[in-house]
Amino acid sequence: MPETFVDLGSVNAPSGVLVLGMAGWIDHWRVLGQPLSVCARAAASSGGGHLREWLCEAVAVPAADDRPLRVRASTSPSPFDEEPAIATLEISLGLRWPETVGRSVRVRLGDLPVDRCGMVIGDASGLDAWTGMNNEPADGLADVTYWGRYADEARAEFGGERIAQYGVDGPRGWLDLPLAEAAARAAELTAWRDRLHGKGLMVSIDKHTDFYRFRRAGWHHPLRVGAIEVGGGQVLGIEWDQGDHSMRHRGERDAGRVYPVTVEADEGGEMVMRWTIPPYDFNDEDE
Template identity: 30%
Template sequence: MEKIFELGEISCPSGTLVVIDGGHLGLWSGERSPSEIDPALLGADTPERAREVTGSVDFAVTGPDASAAARSFDRQPGMMLHDIPASGVADLRRMFENHCQVNALDAHLAAMPSREPHAHRAHRTAAEGGGGFLMFGVPVVAVGGVPRDRRLPVLATRSGDGQGWTEMAVRMSDAPAETSVPLGRIGVDWARVLFGDVDALSAWQHDEPVDGLADVAFWGTAAHAAATAFAAPELDEPGVHGWTDLTVPKAVEKALAVQSWAQEPGRRLMVDFRPHSHHWQIMRRLRASVHESGTLDLGPARVLCAMTACGDGYFPVMADLDARGGVVAVRVSFPGA
């Protein structure tokens, strides 16, 4: 027998909902070009790799057979190919031309004059009926037609004998679902899912503190010894010590000192630097929640982040539609949970 729990509520004043791994929002460009994202966040640790990232190109599939060509080429969802590294452009063009020749398709790749911002990708995808797109290779889903004028419950389902969630759903209506359509899948690397208004996400500060402050936390088998050495109080998490509400320079100083102390053999310790960003705020509420979910208000919108309870993976997203084609619910499934 299934059990249903309410994780919280969201609001979506733009009418476009984004479903994404909340841990990846540091890569979200909002209204900016993706080329403005720090290449180091993508693992570009040399000048050459950084140029590859910032010099990436977006392509549109064009021509009479564009839809069939994009679908059968099957490299990315939809009619766009995003974030193609500069060194891979020639190979991609060659592969696409060969694909079209072999399959007798009249289609071409047209390089876009500029990179498409992530918020624009979401708005366009929603306007085209909803679906998926890539953000630096990470699958994201966007859907339109979401009620703008009220809070929407986010529900999670658990099987009677299971410990994890089998599904999370944003409910837009109590109307019965007549059909269900696949929107795509989301890629999760941080074991969490965030449901958020597309415009609100443009204001998201993933790593920068909104109040100029930061916390330092540490835990592990050497935590008690470290707490004694640094006179660090216990925090409101079991087994976790550290400091809260420090200025960023002071927090960096303490984090580096504890990390240096932990380099000695036998001192097993995890040290976490936690700037008071939007990500920190919502994760703090999530950790304090019995269902590992938390909400955060960003302007007129409210977003919700919840742990998957089954780790990472690629998870399918469906839209339930009523008899008129209106969105009744958007569901993320966790197969095997």
Template identity: 40%
Template sequence: MELVELGVVAAPSGVLVLATVGHLDYIWPSIGERLSDRAVAVAATGGGHIQEWLFEAVAVPVDADRPLSVLAACQPSPFSGEAAITMLEVRLGGERAGRLLGDLPADRCGMVLGDAVALDSWVGLSMEPHIDYDNFRRSAKNHPLHVGSVEVAGCPVLGIGWSEGDHSMRHRGERAAGHVYPVSVTSDHSSRTVLRWDVDPANVRPPTA
């Protein structure tokens, strides 16, 4: 399977988060908590899923001093025929037992991958101006896979977007429609430890009625 390099992120707090963008900067102030506090607690158990209302994420412990390479597998979109991400992979390094962390929907507003503490400072859809979200969208505008790199609180963070048509055909309805995709810590073909999000709808069964 051929993988495409998307960029590099860092997690100096020692906790890496993959999260939905849509409610990232709205939900935490409204409940009087920080994403990083929840993420650190989840990472302390080896990693897992976080959900508050429509916001979802997974958090996993990582080496705080290690740059983390991000790659993707792609297939032609059924909407446009252009390349679309079907698997996201982050090279974590080291050795650890494989485990399922949970599952995530493909947020129509995009996903964000980065340091837990840095993401406490994310400014997105519920604030004016939409500083970090707008920077992500501008950065991703000319990327063939709708991926954009931004700096948040001094940390490199990666945003992953979708074309509207591709999202509508493959992911529309998100969790409510059963369109959620497994996130796991596993090994790749070279026995490297990776965080893997399998976002290929062909591999996910919708819920039965």
């Protein structure tokens, strides 16, 4: 049976090089050695390839620099809750498949693990500007959220609106606060909890880094996909359900849980990059 794909959005690659990489490590490339864009350009110059430096991994390919590049996905049931989870990620590259190569050929570029922190698709040069989870936000803002046994008591004391997310009620809290105000609000909640209960209330302060912004952008998407602007271009981020990750992808590369990335021709003769994650076999007792 042919796969059914759903549109996830689009990205652009003004540098002519597109990257699919592990979101938790994008900002580490420049710390470990060369910027991501330098490594990606080298790989793309030979038609594309796999990049790896310590725990940082990505695949880079040449792509059209003058148009949006469509991103689609097929799904299969998650072993965690049987909800749809990404099975094949397909990214249009905006380039014609070479006439000298048969359309049935699949060029394998390497493989990637599913990063527990999510995956990012975007322009290689633009991603050099990516701010990771430990960086400071460019807009100087943060979100404060809280949840747990004493959340209703905390709301009566401090307020805070319900922050809806797809499929769940979500925590309560405040969005888009200046950093100093966010830190003070989180400190008040924590001090109140410690004084009255000692535990039973979780409090989180999330700075508006690119890492956090892509996760927030996907709050209302059934596959946790969100689009943000980074380095002047549109980037798509995909956050994985933690239950699904734990059952299918936990251990990542160290456990051999990596999945092939290929370049192939689509039905119209254009190049696409595909990342294929085999469906979970519910009948396999070894899984």
